[in-house]
Amino acid sequence: MIEIKNLKKVYGGAVVVNVQELNINKGESVGLVGNNGAGKTTMFRMMLDLIRPDAGHVSSNGENVAGHENWKNYTASYLDEGFLIDYLTPEEYFYFIGSLHQQSRAHVDDFMAGLTDFFNGEILKKGKYIRDLSKGNQCKVGVASCLLQGPELLMLDEPFANIDPSTQFRLKSILKDINKNRGVTTLISSHDLNHITDVCDRVLLMEKGKIIKDIATSSSTLNELEQYFGVGQIAPGNAAEREQR
Amino acid sequence: MTSTFLRHELKAFWRSKNTGKSIAVRIVMGLLILYFLAIVSVIGFGLDKFLEKAAGKDMMITYCGIILLYYLTDLFSRLQLQDLPTLRVQPYLQLPVKRNSLVRYLAFTALFSVFNLWPFLLFVPFVFKVIAPVSGGLAAIAFIASIAGLTVFNNYLALYLKRKANLNGWIFLVAAAVIILIGLSDFLWHIFSIRNFSYLFFGNLIHYPVLAIVPVILGAAMYYLNFLYLKDNLYLEELGSRKVARYKNSTDYPLLNHFGNIGDLVGNELKLIFRNKRSRSAFIMGLFIMFYGLIFYTNPKMSGEGYKVFVSMFMTGIFIINYGQFMYSWQASHFDGLLVSKVNFVDFLKAKYLLFTIISTLFLLLTTPYVYFGWKTLVIEIIMYMWNIGVNTTIVLFFANRNYKRMDLSRGAAFNWEGIGSNQWILSLPLLITPFLIYGPLALLHQANTGLALLGLIGLTGVLTRGFWINKLAADFYNKRYTIAEGFRNK
Numbered sequence: 001m002i003e004i005k006n007l008k009k010v011y012g013g014a015v016v017v018n019v020q021e022l023n024i025n026k027g028e029s030v031g032l033v034g035n036n037g038a039g040k041t042t043m044f045r046m047m048l049d050l051i052r053p054d055a056g057h058v059s060s061n062g063e064n065v066a067g068h069e070n071w072k073n074y075t076a077s078y079l080d081e082g083f084l085i086d087y088l089t090p091e092e093y094f095y096f097i098g099s100l101h102q103q104s105r106a107h108v109d110d111f112m113a114g115l116t117d118f119f120n121g122e123i124l125k126k127g128k129y130i131r132d133l134s135k136g137n138q139c140k141v142g143v144a145s146c147l148l149q150g151p152e153l154l155m156l157d158e159p160f161a162n163i164d165p166s167t168q169f170r171l172k173s174i175l176k177d178i179n180k181n182r183g184v185t186t187l188i189s190s191h192d193l194n195h196i197t198d199v200c201d202r203v204l205l206m207e208k209g210k211i212i213k214d215i216a217t218s219s220s221t222l223n224e225l226e227q228y229f230g231v232g233q234i235a236p237g238n239a240a241e242r243e244q245r
Numbered sequence: 246m247t248s249t250f251l252r253h254e255l256k257a258f259w260r261s262k263n264t265g266k267s268i269a270v271r272i273v274m275g276l277l278i279l280y281f282l283a284i285v286s287v288i289g290f291g292l293d294k295f296l297e298k299a300a301g302k303d304m305m306i307t308y309c310g311i312i313l314l315y316y317l318t319d320l321f322s323r324l325q326l327q328d329l330p331t332l333r334v335q336p337y338l339q340l341p342v343k344r345n346s347l348v349r350y351l352a353f354t355a356l357f358s359v360f361n362l363w364p365f366l367l368f369v370p371f372v373f374k375v376i377a378p379v380s381g382g383l384a385a386i387a388f389i390a391s392i393a394g395l396t397v398f399n400n401y402l403a404l405y406l407k408r409k410a411n412l413n414g415w416i417f418l419v420a421a422a423v424i425i426l427i428g429l430s431d432f433l434w435h436i437f438s439i440r441n442f443s444y445l446f447f448g449n450l451i452h453y454p455v456l457a458i459v460p461v462i463l464g465a466a467m468y469y470l471n472f473l474y475l476k477d478n479l480y481l482e483e484l485g486s487r488k489v490a491r492y493k494n495s496t497d498y499p500l501l502n503h504f505g506n507i508g509d510l511v512g513n514e515l516k517l518i519f520r521n522k523r524s525r526s527a528f529i530m531g532l533f534i535m536f537y538g539l540i541f542y543t544n545p546k547m548s549g550e551g552y553k554v555f556v557s558m559f560m561t562g563i564f565i566i567n568y569g570q571f572m573y574s575w576q577a578s579h580f581d582g583l584l585v586s587k588v589n590f591v592d593f594l595k596a597k598y599l600l601f602t603i604i605s606t607l608f609l610l611l612t613t614p615y616v617y618f619g620w621k622t623l624v625i626e627i628i629m630y631m632w633n634i635g636v637n638t639t640i641v642l643f644f645a646n647r648n649y650k651r652m653d654l655s656r657g658a659a660f661n662w663e664g665i666g667s668n669q670w671i672l673s674l675p676l677l678i679t680p681f682l683i684y685g686p687l688a689l690l691h692q693a694n695t696g697l698a699l700l701g702l703i704g705l706t707g708v709l710t711r712g713f714w715i716n717k718l719a720a721d722f723y724n725k726r727y728t729i730a731e732g733f734r735n736k
Contacts, residue, residue: 052727073587075585086579088516091495092516096513127494132493
């Protein structure tokens with residue numbers, strides 16, 4: 001579904017992204033992990049044609065994303081609040097996104113009714129503009145608008161970062177559901193290793209712009225990642241805990 | 246502390262994405278200021294001669310009479326032109342920086358405005374040349390102190406009103422209307438005379454220099470009022486969120502549904518305009534400009550057709566100029582979202598055209614009563630309306646493709662002061678001048694009607710060939726979109 005070749009982005013002499021080759025197949029659920037500055041968001045932005053690559057290209061369904069717009073028909077993404085029109089109410093925003101995909105208001109209302117649990121009564125009919133919502137609730141709006149588009153490819157950048165634990169669990173089950181039951185290809189970045197190994201079948205580890213590990217998730221993946229990120233050394237509390245086990 | 250703030254602001258200026266454009270604006274600004282300073286100095290140093298010629302022996306009465314009159318017009322032009330000093334205070338609020346020093350900085354830097362130089366250049370030479378030799382040094386000092394006091398008073402009054410107006414655009418309208426009414430009740434209705442009132446004060450000042458304390462106190466009081474206002478409002482953000490928010494209804498513009506996706510986009514943008522203070526001010530400003538007709542057309546000296554061309558363009562096109570020149574910064578905070586969404590850029594541009602057309606048409610309809618000043622006034626208005634929606638719209642959007650500066654609409658408007666000021670007008674100069682490049686020469690050759698016809702024709706051609714321009718702009722945008730999006734991401 002997605003093919004990246006020699007993708008490179010340099011900012012002021014520093015290589016931010018340098019991915020030789022990456023293929024993501026239809027129906028895969030891919031997680032992206034890496035420390036701050038590893039280049040995750042920059043890579044996402046290049047995949048969404050928001051930043052011009054210095055070299056290489058990203059193609060989606062065999063077509064270069066830069067210069068074409070077909071990918072917009074089946075790709076839904078939420079990277080940050082910059083994706084939301086913040087002076088609209090959530091309802092107005094959903095209707096707008098729905099109308100871009102030729103969905104009637106009744107259809108949008110129906111769809112949103114199905115997300116009642118996920119929203120936890122914080123989004124709809126609250127009489128607030130999106131800009132007046134908390135970051136976590138804005139994230140819910142972003143994710144919901146992605147789901148509304150019924151995408152074949154879903155890209156989320158750190159969706160777990162600002163939402164409460166209950167919503168994190170609900171989001172995880174939604175992501176698993178659309179991937180397993182509806183064949184949606186998902187690409188998710190996160191700093192939470194537990195969540196990412198739980199949701200994704202394949203985990204990519206980025207460091208200084210390069211993908212240094214590409215692992216199929218198994219029972220040892222979480223350990224492997226924790227090893228890399230050095231949980232033991234940085235948080236002695238955790239290490240003690242593990243020794244007890 | 247003040248020097249630190251200054252250094253930070255300089256850095257903000259030089260490191261901004263738009264430095265090139267800002268420098269160009271500053272240079273044009275600087276040249277204009279020098280030009281006006283030169284004119285004002287010539288008038289100031291020759292004032293005694295001019296007044297002698299005009300009023301003879303009564304020169305003192307006339308001089309004293311015009312001072313307050315000057316300050317009234319000064320206030321009016323300050324309201325429209327003076328820039329508010331900007332400093333993004335938020336990053337300093339939680340630091341061990343005294344609130345008072347923040348506020349003092351904001352209040353003090355406001356004094357560095359050319360507007361504060363003009364009255365001195367205009368009135369002080371006369372004080373030295375005429376008043377000092379005749380009435381003595383003390384009277385001269387009293388005059389200078391009064392002028393300084395009134396200047397400071399005007400400075401802070403204008404800033405206070407502008408700050409208030411940024412929160413509520415209607416305040417600007419009311420203030421401007423009050424000033425116009427004061428002017429009209431003197432010159433048109435003769436209810437009272439500002440000149441007599443001014444003479445009453447300044448005439449007595451010669452004999453009782455102590456009176457100078459009145460304007461000085463006024464100035465100090467106005468400064469203090471500003472100081473308090475600013476200090477109070479350092480909390481505004483917090484106050485704003487604590488306030489019980491009114492239930493925000495979802496709105497719908499059924500008329501726009503006929504335009505499909507483009508209508509949706511226009512609907513969104515209308516919501517943007519009416520739900521954000523700053524864009525709302527740009528709109529209300531347009532309503533205010535509609536009074537220009539009253540100012541110009543009632544004045545026999547300024548009701549020539551050349552003026553009508555100017556005023557008509559302004560009245561029907563002010564929104565295009567005022568709102569359009571900040572495009573697409575209005576949408577900076579969700580620009581990434583627009584780029585990845587299914588919005589086709591040609592549709593995006595068509596929506597802009599439709600928006601401008603709708604609002605210009607509204608302003609045209611609202612100004613039709615000016616037909617009272619002759620049917621040709623209306624004809625000129627319609628011609629300039631065509632020009633605005635045919636030509637100016639395209640120019641504005643051409644520059645919008647080159648605007649990379651992020652604008653944060655969601656931030657409280659109290660500290661978002663980049664709105665209405667002289668810098669903004671400079672950017673609109675090309676828009677204001679172009680029609681005169683066509684009309685002016687023809688009018689000089691006594692072919693004014695040909696000029697008007699030509700303007701109308703070009704405007705109409707612009708409207709009819711919109712499709713062509715939209716494609717050109719879309720292609721241009723396509724090359725610039727990465728830069729625009731990057732600039733908008735740059736907080």
